[in-house]
Amino acid sequence: MIQNSNAREQWGSKIGFVLAASGSAIGLGNIWKFPYIAGENGGAAFIFVYLICIAIIGLPVVVGEVLLGRTTQRNPVGAFRALSKSKIWASVGGMGVIAGFVILSFYAVVAGWSTGYIIESIRGSFFNFDETLTSEVYFNSLTSNVYWNVGFMMLFMALTMGIVYAGVQKGIERGSKIMMPILIVILLILMIRGMTLSGAEEGLAFLFNPEWDKLTGQSVLVALGHAFFTLSLGMGAMMTYGSYMSSKDNILSSSVWIVFLDTLIALIAGIAIFTSVFATGQNPAAGPGLIFQTLPVVFTKVPGGFIFSILFFLLLTIAALTSAISLLEVVISYFVDEKKWKRHRAVLVMGFFAFLIGVPSALSFNILADVKLFGLTFFDTADFVASNILLPLGGLLISIFVAWVWGFDKVLVELKKGAEKVFDESPFIINAWKMFIKYFAPVLISIVFLHSIGVLGLILDLFN
Numbered sequence: 001m002i003q004n005s006n007a008r009e010q011w012g013s014k015i016g017f018v019l020a021a022s023g024s025a026i027g028l029g030n031i032w033k034f035p036y037i038a039g040e041n042g043g044a045a046f047i048f049v050y051l052i053c054i055a056i057i058g059l060p061v062v063v064g065e066v067l068l069g070r071t072t073q074r075n076p077v078g079a080f081r082a083l084s085k086s087k088i089w090a091s092v093g094g095m096g097v098i099a100g101f102v103i104l105s106f107y108a109v110v111a112g113w114s115t116g117y118i119i120e121s122i123r124g125s126f127f128n129f130d131e132t133l134t135s136e137v138y139f140n141s142l143t144s145n146v147y148w149n150v151g152f153m154m155l156f157m158a159l160t161m162g163i164v165y166a167g168v169q170k171g172i173e174r175g176s177k178i179m180m181p182i183l184i185v186i187l188l189i190l191m192i193r194g195m196t197l198s199g200a201e202e203g204l205a206f207l208f209n210p211e212w213d214k215l216t217g218q219s220v221l222v223a224l225g226h227a228f229f230t231l232s233l234g235m236g237a238m239m240t241y242g243s244y245m246s247s248k249d250n251i252l253s254s255s256v257w258i259v260f261l262d263t264l265i266a267l268i269a270g271i272a273i274f275t276s277v278f279a280t281g282q283n284p285a286a287g288p289g290l291i292f293q294t295l296p297v298v299f300t301k302v303p304g305g306f307i308f309s310i311l312f313f314l315l316l317t318i319a320a321l322t323s324a325i326s327l328l329e330v331v332i333s334y335f336v337d338e339k340k341w342k343r344h345r346a347v348l349v350m351g352f353f354a355f356l357i358g359v360p361s362a363l364s365f366n367i368l369a370d371v372k373l374f375g376l377t378f379f380d381t382a383d384f385v386a387s388n389i390l391l392p393l394g395g396l397l398i399s400i401f402v403a404w405v406w407g408f409d410k411v412l413v414e415l416k417k418g419a420e421k422v423f424d425e426s427p428f429i430i431n432a433w434k435m436f437i438k439y440f441a442p443v444l445i446s447i448v449f450l451h452s453i454g455v456l457g458l459i460l461d462l463f464n
Contacts, residue, residue, distance in 0.1 A: 008073050008243070008244070009167060009168040009169060009244060010168070010169075010244050010245065010246055011168065011169065011173055011244050011245060011246075011249075012169045012173055013173075014249055014250075014254060015177070016169070016173035016176065016177060017173075017241065017244070017245060017249065017254060018254055018257045018258060018261070019173075019176040019177055019180045020172050020173055020176040020241060020322075020326070021066075021238060021241050021254070021258045021326075022180065022257070022258050022261040022262060022265075022322075023176045023179065023180055023319075023322025023323065023325075023326070024232045024237045024238070024241065024322065024323055024325075024326030025230060025231045025232050025258060025259075025261075025262040025323075026183070026261070026262055026265050026266075026319055026322060026323070027107075027232075027319055027320060027322070027323035028107075028110060028111070028114070028291075028316065028319060028320050028323070029226075029229070029230060030230065030262065030265050030266040030269055030319065031266075031269045031273075031291070031315070031316055031319055032269075032273070032290050032291050033226070034226060034230065034266035034267075034269070034270065035207060035266065035267075035269055035270025035271075035273055035274060036284070036290065037222055037226060038050070038207060038270060039206045039207050039270070039274065039284060040214075041214055041215065041216075041218075041219040041222055041223070042210065042211045042212060042213075042214035042215040042219060043205075043206065043207055043208050043209045043210055043211055043214075044207075044208045044209060044210035045210040045211055045212045045214065045215045046214075046215060046219055046222075046223060047208075047267075048210070049215065049219065049220055049223045050223040050226065050227060051263070052223075053220075053223045053224050053226075053227035053444070054227045054259055054263065055436075056436050056440045056441070056444065057224065057227050057228060057436075057440065057441050057444045057445065058227045058228065058230070058231050058233070058259055059255060059256065059259050059436075060399075060433055060436040060437040060440070060441050061228075061231075061233050061395055061398065061399055061437070061441055061445075062231055062233065062238055062255045062258060062259060063251055063252060063255045063415070063433060063437075064398060064399060064402035064403075064437050065233060065236075065238040065239045065242065065398055066238050066239065066241070066242035066245070066251050066254070066255060067242065067251055067402070067411070067414055067415055068080075068083070068239050068242065068398070068401075068402065069238070069239035069240060069241065069242025069243035069244075069245070070242045070243065070245040070246075070247070070249070070251065070414070071083070071414045072243065073243050074243055074333075074337055075093070075097070075236070075239075075240055075243065075330070075333035075334045075336075075337045075338065076092075076093030076094070076096040076097055076236030076239050076240065076330065076334070077090050077093035077094050077097060077334055077337075077338055078090075078093070078334075078337050078338060079093060079239055079243070080092055080093040080401065081093070083401075083406055084401070084405060084406075089401060089405070092394065092397045092398070092401070093236060093239075094334075095390055095393070095394050095397075096234065096235045096236030096239070096330065096390075096394050097236060097330055097331055097334045098390065099234065099235040099236075099386050099390035099391055099394060100235045100236060100237065100326075100327045100328075100330035100331055101327075101330075101331050101350075101354060101357070102357075102382050102385060102386040102390070103235065103327055103382075103386045103387075104160075104324060104327040104328055104331075104354050104358070105354050105355075105357040105358035105361060105382060106358060106361040106379050106382040106383055106386075107320070107323070107324060107327065108153050108156050108157050108160070108324060108354070108355070108358050109149070109153050109358060109361050109362045109379065110320070111153075111156045111317065111320035111321070111324060112149065112151075112152035112153035112154075112155065112156045112362070113142075113143065113149075113152065113292060114291075114313055114316040114317045114320055115152045115155055115156050115159075115313075115317050116142065116148060116152040117292065117296075117313040117316075118310060118313045118314055118317060120142075120313075121299075121306070121309040121310040121312075121313050122310060124306060125138070125296075126296040126297070126299050126300055126305075126309055127300050127305075127306070129296055129297045129300050130297070130300070131297060132282065132283065132289075132293055132294055132297050134297075135292075135293045135294070135296045135297050136289065136293045138296075139289075139292045139293050143365040143366065144365060144366045145366070146362075146363065146366050146367060149362045149363070149365060149366065150359060150362045150363070153355070153358060153359075153362050154355060156317075156320070156321070156324070157324075157351060157354065157355045157358075159321060160321060160324040160325055160328055160351070161328065161347050161348070161351035163175045163321070163325050164325050164328050164329055164332060164347050164351070165343070165344060165347045165348070167343065168244050171325075172325055172326075172329060175322075175325065176322060179318045179321065179322055180322065182318060183265075183315055183318045183319060183322075184265070186311050186312075186314065186315040186318075187265065187268045187269060187272060187315060188268065189308075189311060190272035190276075190308060190311060190312060190315070191268050191271045191272040191275075193272075193276070193302070193304070193308055194271060194272045194273070194274075194275030194276040194279070195271065195275050197275060197276060197279035197280075197302065198279060199278055199279040199280075199281075200275035200276075200278065200279050202278035202279075203271070203273075203274035203275035203276070203277060203278035203279065203284075204271065204274075204275060206274050206278065206284060207267075207270045207271065207274050221447070221448075221451050224444055224447060224448050224451075225448050225451065225452065228391075228392065228395060228445060228448050229387065229391065230262055230266070231258070231259065231262060232323070232326060233391070233394075233395045233398075234390070234391040234392060234393070234394035234395030234396075234398065235327070235330060235386075235390070235391055235394060236330045236394070237326040237327065237329070237330050239398075240326070240329055240330045240333045241326065241329070243333065246418075247417045247418060248417070248418050249418045250418045250419040250422070251415060251418065251419065252415070252419055252422065252429070252433075253419070253422075273290070273295070276295075276298050276302055277290075277294065277295075277298055279302075280297070280298045280301040280302060282294050282297060282298055291316065295309075295312065296309065299312075328347070328350070328351060328354065331346075331350050331354070332346045332347055332350060335349075335350060360378035360379075361377075361378050361379040361382055362379075363378070364377035364378045364379035364380070365379070387452070388452040388453050389452075389453060392445055392448050392449035392452055393449060395445050395448075396442060396445040396446055396449055399437055399441040399442050399445060400442055402437055403434075403437045403438035403441075403442070404438070408434060412430060415430070415433075
């Protein structure tokens with residue numbers, strides 16, 4: 001292990017790392033996107049394909065990214081620099097830091113909506129809604145309000161900064177140990193409530209009945225993309241969290257737990273949401289609007305909806321918060337390691353800067369709605385650049401670096417630390433991981449990248 005010159009804080013326990021890293025992976029997308037795309041692409045058939053994609057692209061890259069962090073005990077820029085002695089590869093780490101910063105700036109806007117909807121739930125605002133159109137009008141009236149939009153974004157950023165300000169153990173780890181169990185308990189309550197409603201079986205069928213005829217080439221691409229994006233890969237979050245691990249920690253088992261929890265939470269969320277949506281006769285194909293426009297109507301029709309609406313948006317805010325702290329920590333670790341800033345200074349300065357950069361995204365729904373860059377608002381531009389370019393490109397280069405540049409002899413020495421017995425008794429695990437990270441992951445992530453920027457569609461059109 002390459003030692004950092006400065007004393008580096010570490011996780012207090014394995015469960016602390018697993019919960020924090022799982023929290024990074026579990027975000028807003030898990031609550032609405034995975035259940036929705038699963039239902040629209042063949043239910044259990046899609047989930048089957050998705051699990052294969054997780055096994056051959058998600059888990060191998062998680063292991064590789066965490067390994068880079070633990071080996072070097074540095075942030076993404078420092079990790080690549082330490083192992084390659086190359087400014088070019090160090091810039092790949094820098095791309096991850098930028099991606100984390102950009103994502104946080106617009107992610108906080110949506111997370112602010114979720115935070116604001118906790119207050120709206122407590123106020124009982126939803127109980128005037130009798131149809132989705134009414135809920136949609138109300139949502140648009142809130143997001144068009146500059147003070148509401150920016151104000152709740154500011155509150156969410158303050159919560160994020162407060163946790164990261166307290167440090168790795170006292171802030172991120174302690175916060176994750178509190179928030180993740182609460183998140184799981186709330187989800188289970190909502191799932192049980194949904195399953196007890198009349199008509200819930202239709203929601204379960206939507207999510208879990210295998211419809212192989214709905215499974216197309218596009219479905220496989222969707223599964224590939226979500227397997228990559230859901231685990232916070234390509235932006236250095238897993239690398240940064242891995243840098244706070246000790247050499248005694250088993251990276252493989254920790255990574256398996258992260259992937260397992262991420263997938264389990266998505267499935268439970270799907271059951272909780274779609275049993276309620278179908279039981280109340282709402283449209284399951286509402287996409288992003290499902291959360292802020294359809295579900296408020298659902299809560300008006302569900303017995304105990306007042307309580308469950310508060311619980312749901314609390315759940316959503318916690319999921320957003322656990323992801324946001326990892327995004328900010330990527331940026332903070334860079335300034336602490338490379339620029340020798342004190343943690344408190346880095347959090348205050350860069351957190352505030354991320355907020356300022358995010359303000360145009362918040363204003364994209366009101367006074368800057370007509371300001372476009374290449375036809376996209378500030379919010380959409382930030383989302384496109386980070387999600388469609390920086391993340392898949394970063395993930396691709398990380399897998400190439402681990403498999404082809406670092407050197408497998410060195411990689412395996414580091415990977416076996418903390419898991420010698422497992423690898424000695426089951427050498428096929430190493431061979432399988434080596435094959436996936438060396439061949440499958442780069443090819444499949446390349447497909448995700450080309451698809452996300454629209455190039456893959458153009459290529460396929462040439463052959464049609």
